[in-house]
Amino acid sequence: MDILKSPLLTDLYQLTMLQGYIEEGLHEEAVFEFYVRQMPENRSFLIAAGLESCLRFLEGMRFSEEELQYLRQTRRFSSALLDYLRDLRFSGDVHALQEGTVFFPNEPLVRVTAPLPIAQLVETRLINILHFETLIATKAARCTLAARGRAALVDFGLRRAHGAEAGLLAARAAYLAGFNGTATVAAEALYGIPIFGTMAHSYIEAHNSEEEAFLNFAGANPDNVTLLIDTYDTVNGAKTAARVADMLAVRGKRVRAVRLDSGDLCELSRAVRSILDEKGYPDIQIFASGNLDEYAIEDLLSRGAPIDGFGVGTRLDTSADVPYLECAYKLIEYAGEPRLKKSSGKATYPGRKQICRLASAERMVQDTICLEGEPPTGTPLIEKVMDKGKRLKNPEDLKTLARNTREQIRSLPASLCDLAGTGPYPVLISKALLHLKEQTERRLG
């Protein structure tokens, strides 16, 4: 069973509901929208991500014989349901924001239109993908803002990411949101993301001295010599690195960078910079890692730390200060009729929506959430990407999507670019949408 593609990546209730839908013949067209309910603290905008992973999942979704056999032997399900699942393919439409687009709470990121059982079944996995990639793209975009184009950013997070898929999707989301690359080899193999990396402390410790470790590493990897200098003492490590650079120079080779991974990175980067400059190596770059996030990057750069690149790991891949978003995949129409939920604190807007964005002097100034088909009050952001289970165009190149994100970030209003910024950014609800909500509530009593 290829578990990452498996339709069993779902909650049991999706299958028990399907059993009900199949029995009753509730096969009419359902429309669900995925959106974020509220802006978390410490965030002032969100970056849409995960669409490509969702489309790939939907395209490939089918129950294998092994999966059907498993379901059968649980004796939980009717043969009508199992027959239905055997033939099931995703035959619906998908409308979505392009990945990398800035968006805000209540604005739908993805809309799925499909026969009710199908649109229902895919809920769990779609949320699972969209929630996480959006969470990380948003965190990564904040790191990009903090680095102000003055330092490179590399994702170092696989080891502390929540499982392997999280590490891979985080590498992708970070690259989408402006990172230069990742340390994760499989992310290059899968997504073509540039990878970076050189050595760990254990490499130094396995040798008899730091100098021996540096020289041997350079011998084996002559084109990629970044030396980790904090295993024993960072300042001594910098001097050793300069000595090694002297020795390599004789062979026509060079040290590209040094990496600091502990201690006071601001102070140490200054000390290391002046040692390297003094020894005649102003071109050896300084790379820093260790418990970094957007706040640490901003702090270091604003204090003038001479750091050329940052490895951002755990706090990026877990989105440590905001480890989840309040989000939902909600039924908004069934059999041509608008639907909503009235539970306290979790009210929803019915109907198929569009987002119209107004800009002025190339900065976004206001969004309106309206009903699809209303006269647009700005640029419409939601487009159809899948029709009856078929993509309308080939997958966008990740580099192209990253360019989209860069432009989106550049168009943020100044009030949202600050790490502490909380807007407010105006998101209006169109009169027609408000009216539909009232009407629907009245209908439901």
Add this chain to the structure above:
Amino acid sequence: MDILKSPLLTDLYQLTMLQGYIEEGLHEEAVFEFYVRQMPENRSFLIAAGLESCLRFLEGMRFSEEELQYLRQTRRFSSALLDYLRDLRFSGDVHALQEGTVFFPNEPLVRVTAPLPIAQLVETRLINILHFETLIATKAARCTLAARGRAALVDFGLRRAHGAEAGLLAARAAYLAGFNGTATVAAEALYGIPIFGTMAHSYIEAHNSEEEAFLNFAGANPDNVTLLIDTYDTVNGAKTAARVADMLAVRGKRVRAVRLDSGDLCELSRAVRSILDEKGYPDIQIFASGNLDEYAIEDLLSRGAPIDGFGVGTRLDTSADVPYLECAYKLIEYAGEPRLKKSSGKATYPGRKQICRLASAERMVQDTICLEGEPPTGTPLIEKVMDKGKRLKNPEDLKTLARNTREQIRSLPASLCDLAGTGPYPVLISKALLHLKEQTERRLG
């Protein structure tokens, strides 16, 4: 490429280091230990988890032709390295704490003994698994403590878990730590974990009325009737559920439970309980979900909320208040010589360790971290589980492991059972280990 088994789930630096090790012939035996560096805030003990997933990864680890081909075409690696990788199998030893064991910072969870390149290569994925399963088992154990055996616990977290593997491993870790089951279908298929679930709000909304939805659901799933009653109004929903129970009774069927998913769960559960009791259904259980964690569970139960079971989702699967642990996989011996790292704030203990635990009146009272082979000062907790790449026994049944956890939690000192409890629990370092650390530091200057 089966990505979850792929040895490319690693950082680039593991491969660049390997290239150095291979070139220099550094193939001697290396020993690495995985441990947690410090206790996070809001935790007073940790639950070991992830060993089985690691052993499965190690047993199956090999480079496929496709993976080798990818590495070759990057032109980053020598043919000596590629030849080495082609033949590579995990041929090392693993020592570990049994899953479900309570442990504390600096106590090694897993020790890997293997030729240096192999022990190095597996670092990233081993940390990735051990860190996450331990994180979630620890969070889940706190929920188990809060539920005090008075309420059932079910993992609802797949949708907000960080990717699919996180959802699956979280279901496993939660079950290991005392949960009754999960909503995730694939977790039953993969791990045999009991699954639970009935209906979502969209099911209700897709019908013309709540009553119609309840009746149709019961028709299609007569043995598993749990009704979600908060879609429009919880108190009305409870009355509808009682009416539906009357109608089902005529057919010899029953409503098993109702579920609340929003609002003031304490107040609503009381109101619902009294409605159900009054209508003659004291046996219909009340199940609650929605933004729950150990704090909410403790609060609800201590206020006497008549809730029989909790669905715990997002905050469990993301370990929301502690989304990561400070942990490391450190070289502690190479070629028979103890090794350590001296970087500020991240010092390590060299040498192969054992943990000895003292108990009194069936409660743990003190641990000592000592060197393997020292006379034990309590029950030794670390055992050998893999020898030269072969398991020493069959995988333990997950139910048996869950029983181990239950016993471990029962043996916690009272001071650690409180959700706010921070110990202190005494973890001593043996004299011999302290001496080895000093010696090693002296040797490294």
